[in-house]
Amino acid sequence: MMIYGKLVAGAIGLAVGGPVGLILGLFVGHAFDRGLAGTAQFGSPEQIARIKKTFFETTFSLLGHLAKADGRISQQEIDHTEMLFNQMGLDAAQRERAIELFREGAAEGFDPQLAVQGFLEASGRQPQMQHTLLLFLVSLALSDHELHQAEREVLYQVADMFGMGRGAVDQLLRMAQAQGQFHGQSGVGVQPGTSLDDAYAALGVESSVSDKDLKRAYRKLMSENHPDKLIARGVPEDMVKVATEKSQEIQSAYEMVRKDRGIR
Secondary structure, eight states: OOOHHHHHHHHHHHHHHHHHHHHHHHHHHHHHHHHHHHHHHHTSHHHHHHHHHHHHHHHHHHHHHHHTTTSSOOHHHHHHHHHHHHHHTOOHHHHHHHHHHHHHHHSTTOOHHHHHHHHHHHHTSOHHHHHHHHHHHHHHHTTTSOOOHHHHHHHHHHHHHTTOOHHHHHHHHHHHHHHGGGEETTEESOOTTOOHHHHHHHHTOOTTOOHHHHHHHHHHHHHHTOHHHHHHTTOOHHHHHHHHHHHHHHHHHHHHHHHHHTOO
16 A cells, blocks of 8 residues: 555645645645556556557557448558558567457447447556557558548547547647658658648647747657657557657658757
């Protein structure tokens, strides 16, 4: 049982505000202890393994559900999923399992709410995990360069279960589309026709942003996609490889803006 937070916050509250401060301090300390306990729980090897398994299963089943949302699975969506397999370096057994999950998600009667509920129970509602999973879905939705309304509605539905608004999904879509300008078939790099507007959109900021806020946005995006942090939160190592490429796209976009502004 963790009581460190209650002891420290209670003592401070008593010293500053007397009995009333003590009560307030105990409430604050209790919240701290609960958060600390949750961190310790999700940091155990057993729980991390469970999170990784659930993340993998939820991602590929939702990818199948999203791909079939408009009534058919396009060749581009199949190719995109195959690309994920290759990027992740899946072995034969993992590949077979991923295909099985994709087909389950694409089948009639699949309930995305149950899949997401299991994911949330395993991951403990970690925002970064949710954001990463949603990015995988957004990437597939844009793979055929045509976002159908049915696909958008699936993204909205998943985001809603994560407690995210539709505006956040639309922002992710705009950023992902722009970030795609910094990645081609040969790898990361600025594609022909890419503009400064694309670079700003890839970073999720307006062109009027200050240098300070620009750097803050860039660092936040890089932190969200940092491999070590994703692995620590339970994202499978093979899926982190995809997030690493996302970091390179973000860095490429930032370099374009940085050079234009003369930022060192």
